[in-house]
């Protein structure tokens with residue numbers, strides 16, 4: 001029983017860290033109102049977060065994406081513009097939510 005419990009405990013420690021981060025990203029996307037236009041798995045008003053990750057992951061695009069999310073813009077995915085989101089989240093939160101999007 002003791003052994004089983006410690007196995008479970010170790011398993012939980014391994015699980016808690018990444019899922020806490022994922023919850024933060026999702027919570028920030030809620031808080032910033034991103035989910036009004038974006039879903040994780042599919043295109044909605046704006047591109048799905050997984051599509052965005054597939055396009056930019058590993059390409060050092062993070063800073064440019066943070067700027068675009070704050071200032072808004074169009075042309076990367078179609079004619080539909082993303083309005084500016086500046087003020088909805090702090091700079092750190094924009095960076096975290098973009099990191100989270102790119103990790104999808």
Ligand code: HEC
Nearest residue numbers: 032033034037045046073074075076077078080081082085
């Ligand atoms: C009113 C709708 C709307 C809201 C709210 C919105 N977006 Fe967008 N988003 C869009 C659209 C439309 C595009 C596609 C723009 C384009 O084609 O360049 C987009 C594109 C993006 C991109 C890709 C940009 C690129 O250059 O490829 C990212 C990243 C993104 N959004 C993140 C966010 C985050 C984070 C938030 C919340 C802080 C957010 N969006 C809020 C509509 C929205």
